[in-house]
Amino acid sequence: MIFNDSDDIVKKIKGKNRPITPLNERFEIINSIRYFDYCIVCPEITAEIEISIILPDYYVKGGDHKNRMHKMKGSELILSEKN
Numbered sequence: 009m010i011f012n013d014s015d016d017i018v019k020k021i022k023g024k025n026r027p028i029t030p031l032n033e034r035f036e037i038i039n040s041i042r043y044f045d046y047c048i049v050c051p052e053i054t055a056e057i058e059i060s061i062i063l064p065d066y067y068v069k070g071g072d073h074k075n076r077m078h079k080m081k082g083s084e085l086i087l088s089e090k091n
Contacts, residue, residue, distance in 0.1 A: 009044065009047075010047045011055045011059075012031065012050060013053075014050065015030060017051070035047050
């Protein structure tokens with residue numbers, strides 16, 4: 009399962025020239041990868057509510073999120089070094 013930030017959230021976090029790839033194209037790319045069952049738009053800056061409901065074994069965040077990390081109960085965080 010992939011949570012994808014909305015274009016508005018990406019713009020708010022990364023600046024007015026972002027996202028480079030619009031949400032509909034990101035969805036198309038992610039949906040073409042057979043290892044992911046679902047792709048969901050995350051309407052908020054964090055997906056804390058969604059993660060607390062789904063309770064995944066792992067969740068992965070990009071390195072650009074390291075200053076906004078929140079430990080999710082019951083899930084192991086994997087922080088990517090690349091953005």
